[in-house]
Amino acid sequence: MSPRSLRSVFLQRAWLPLGLLALLLYLVAVPLALLLVSSFKPTGLPFDEGFSLQNFAIVYGDAGFYALLRNTLTFALGCTVCALAVGGVLAWLVERTDLPFRATARVMIALPMVLPPFLLAMGWVLLASPRTGWFNQLAQDAFGLARAPLNIYTMGGMIFVETLALVPSVYLILSNAFRNMDPALEEAGMTCGARWPAMVRRIFIPLLSPALLAAAAYLLIVGFLVFDVPGTLGMPVGLFVVSSRIVYLATDQSGGTSAYGLIAAIAVTFLVLLLALAWSYRRLTRQANRFVTVTGKGFRPRQLRLGAMKPVAVALVLLYFVLAVLAPLGLLIWTSLTPYLASISWDMAGKLTLAQHAAVFSNPRVGAAAWTSLWVSMLSATLVTLLALLVAWTVLRTRALGQSGRNLLDVLSFMPLAIPGTMIGMALIYMY
Structure with missing residues (x-):
C-alpha cells in the first residue's frame, strides 16, 4: 500500500x-x-472515601525522604556523568581516530546492551562482594590485606555497575554525532589559525551539544527509574533510591498491609521531576535537526593518528569489555558449574559439574x-x-x-x- x-x-x-x-x-x-x-487518600486506595494531605505530610516530614532524594540524585547524576565520560571517550576513539579493529570494537562496546543489568550486578557481587568477591580474595592473598579493599554494596558500586550498563547507549548516541562531523569545519578552523582548545570549544562542542544534552537527559531519566542495579546492590544493605524504596514499601507487610498512600505520595513527587526531564529530552531530540552540517557532497571525518597512544586506546576498549562482559559473565558461568561457591582455581576445575x-x-x-x-x-x-x-x-x-x-x-x-x-x-x- x-x-x-x-x-x-x-x-x-x-x-x-x-x-x-x-x-x-x-x-x-x-x-x-x-x-x-491515591496519594490524596488516607488509605492510599483510589476509590475509598475522603481526601487528605496526610500522606504528603508523613513523607515530607520524614528525614528519610530527604536521604532518599539525596541518594536518588547522587545515583542518577553519578551514572550520567560517568557514562557520558566513558561512552564519549569510546565513541571518539572508534569514530575519530585510527583505532585498529574498529568493527570489533563497536561490537565489544555494544554487546553489554544484550545483558540484563541485574545479571551484570550479580556478576559484580561475585567479583567484589566484601566476603566472597573474587577480586577481593585475589587482593588479600597477593598483598596480605586484612580487610577486603572492594565493596560493591555501596553508592559507588551501584554507580559503577550502572555506568557499565549505560555506556553502550551513550556510545550509540554520540558515535553518530562524531561520524557526521564535517572535516571542512576543522580545516576552516586550522586555516584561521585556531588551536585545538579553541576548535574544541568553538566547533566540536557546538556540533556535539545536541547529542550530549539529549544523552544527558536520557541518562538522568534512566538513573531515576532503573531498579535492577539498586535493587540488587542497594536493597540488601538498606541503601535505597526511589525505585527500590517503592518496591520495598509495596512488599513490606509489617504494618498489616502495604503503605499504598506513602508509595503514591513518593511516586507523584518524583513523577513531576521525571516528566520534566522527559519533556526536556523530547525537546532536545526534536530540535536536533537545527544542528546539522549542510553539505552538497559526501564527506569522511578526519581521523586523528594515535601514534604511540594506540596501545593505550586498545587497552581502554579491552578494559571496558572485560569489566562489562568478560569478568562478570565469566564468573557467573563458572559459579553455575561449581558444586558450591568457590573461587577460580585448578583444584576446583576438576570438580566442575x-x-x-x-x-x-x-x-x-x-x-x-x-x-x-x-x-x-x-x-x-x-x-x-x-x-x-x-x-x-x-x-x-x-x-x-x-x-x-x-x-x-x-x-x-x-x-x-x-x-x-x-x-x-x-x-x-x-x-x-
Whole structure:
C-alpha cells in the first residue's frame, strides 16, 4: 500500500486516530490519574472515601525522604556523568581516530546492551562482594590485606555497575554525532589559525551539544527509574533510591498491609521531576535537526593518528569489555558449574559439574517460566511496535485530530519513558 493510500485510510477513517487516542488515555493517563488520586487518600486506595494531605505530610516530614532524594540524585547524576565520560571517550576513539579493529570494537562496546543489568550486578557481587568477591580474595592473598579493599554494596558500586550498563547507549548516541562531523569545519578552523582548545570549544562542542544534552537527559531519566542495579546492590544493605524504596514499601507487610498512600505520595513527587526531564529530552531530540552540517557532497571525518597512544586506546576498549562482559559473565558461568561457591582455581576445575544445569532444565516450572517469558516478550514487542507505528504515522503524516489532538497523542506516547516500572506497576494495581 502506497503512502498516499495509507494517508487516505487515516483521513477517511477518523475512528482509527480517535481509537489510538482513547487507547493511550486508557493505558497511560488513567493509571497515572489513579496514582495521583491515591496519594490524596488516607488509605492510599483510589476509590475509598475522603481526601487528605496526610500522606504528603508523613513523607515530607520524614528525614528519610530527604536521604532518599539525596541518594536518588547522587545515583542518577553519578551514572550520567560517568557514562557520558566513558561512552564519549569510546565513541571518539572508534569514530575519530585510527583505532585498529574498529568493527570489533563497536561490537565489544555494544554487546553489554544484550545483558540484563541485574545479571551484570550479580556478576559484580561475585567479583567484589566484601566476603566472597573474587577480586577481593585475589587482593588479600597477593598483598596480605586484612580487610577486603572492594565493596560493591555501596553508592559507588551501584554507580559503577550502572555506568557499565549505560555506556553502550551513550556510545550509540554520540558515535553518530562524531561520524557526521564535517572535516571542512576543522580545516576552516586550522586555516584561521585556531588551536585545538579553541576548535574544541568553538566547533566540536557546538556540533556535539545536541547529542550530549539529549544523552544527558536520557541518562538522568534512566538513573531515576532503573531498579535492577539498586535493587540488587542497594536493597540488601538498606541503601535505597526511589525505585527500590517503592518496591520495598509495596512488599513490606509489617504494618498489616502495604503503605499504598506513602508509595503514591513518593511516586507523584518524583513523577513531576521525571516528566520534566522527559519533556526536556523530547525537546532536545526534536530540535536536533537545527544542528546539522549542510553539505552538497559526501564527506569522511578526519581521523586523528594515535601514534604511540594506540596501545593505550586498545587497552581502554579491552578494559571496558572485560569489566562489562568478560569478568562478570565469566564468573557467573563458572559459579553455575561449581558444586558450591568457590573461587577460580585448578583444584576446583576438576570438580566442575552440569548437575545444577540439569536440575534447572528438568524442573517443569523453569520450562513454563521460560515459555511464558518468551511469548509475553514476543507478544508485547509486537503489539508495542504496531501501536508505536500507528501513533507515529498519525502524528507525523496525517492531519487527523487537529494539531492539539496530535500533540496530545505524541505526549501520551512519550510519557511512559519517564515513568519507572515500579510506579506503573503500582498504578496498574490501583486500576485492576
